[in-house]
Structure formats: C-alpha cells, structure tokens
Amino acid sequence: MTVHAFVDESRRQDTYHLAAAVVHPRQLRQTRSQLRGLLFPGQRELHFKKETLPRKRLIVSTLCALGVEVGVYSASCRLGEERARQECLTRLARDLVGVGAMRLVLDSREGRDFRDRETIGRVLRKVGRDVPLTYEHVASQDEPLLWIADVAAWCHGAGQxxxxxxxxxxxxxxGLDWP
Known part of the structure; x- marks a missing residue:
C-alpha cells in the first residue's frame, strides 16, 4: 500500500499519544487544500488546543469528511515523556514498514528531532532489507496534513x-505498556 503518514502528539496527564494520519498520494493535494480552507485570514496553521469550542467542532467535522484514517499509539510517561514517544514511534515505524508506507512526516520538535531519527533508523536497520520508507521532520505551519494528527491526538487524549x-x-x- 503506497501511503504517506503525518505524525503529531499530545500529552494528557501521564499518557503520551502519538497520532499518525495516513493519506493516499491521490488525496494529498485535495486534503491539504481543504485543511487550508479552515484557516482564518493571516492564520498560518491549525493548532487544535488554541481553537475556540465552535471552531473545534467544525474542524473535527471537516476531518471526519476527508476520508483519511488516523492510528493512535499511547504510552505511559511515568518513565519519561521522551521514552514514551520513542516507544510509540518504534511501533509506528514497524507498522508503517509492514504496510509498505513510502513517507513519514513528523512535526518538528527542533532540538529533539535527532532522537526520532535514531529510533526510526534503528527500526529500518532491523528490517534488514531495502524499504521504501523515507522520513523527515517539518514545521506544522509548512505541512497542513500534520494538523490532522494534531487534532486526532488531542481529541483521543481528551476522551469523552x-x-x-x-x-x-x-x-x-x-496502547503500549512498559516492561
């Protein structure tokens, strides 16, 4: 399956949620356009946490109509948020290799992106064969498809x-548990 995955996270209390929006290449352009259509004039990105309640409802309704799927990986932060993230990312990367994904785009965390690269590289080395999966970190204002993962992670973590x-x-x- 040729897909692209767009990843962002949310933390709720002691639980880390990593969301991956899976988009087929034929949907990329139209989905980006629909998401940009949600922006107010001058607004550079959607950051769900900062939106008003009526806007949140509109954004979620719009996402549900886009025809994308989002996987969510959750882990406890009791041994550290970074460890929880890397555990989730390890499982996500293995799953993406398993379905033959082509591209993984992560919301950049600037000075901490190297940890993600180490984790993904380790997973790809363990596979031991050529895999088509490429990966990169991008600022969320430069890639609207990251907003899907932001919304899904926030909503899933909020519950109810x-x-x-x-x-x-x-x-x-x-749901991932620590050993």
Missing part, C-alpha cells in the same frame, strides 16, 4: 465527547 467525535477517522488504537 471529543473521543466520540473523532472516532470515525480512528483506525488502530495501540
């Missing part, structure tokens, strides 16, 4: 009504 609203786009939800 927000989790119910985002459920139509959720694919696999993976």
């Amino acid at each position: 009504d927000w989790a119910r609203r985002i459920e139509p786009v959720l694919g696999e939800v993976v």
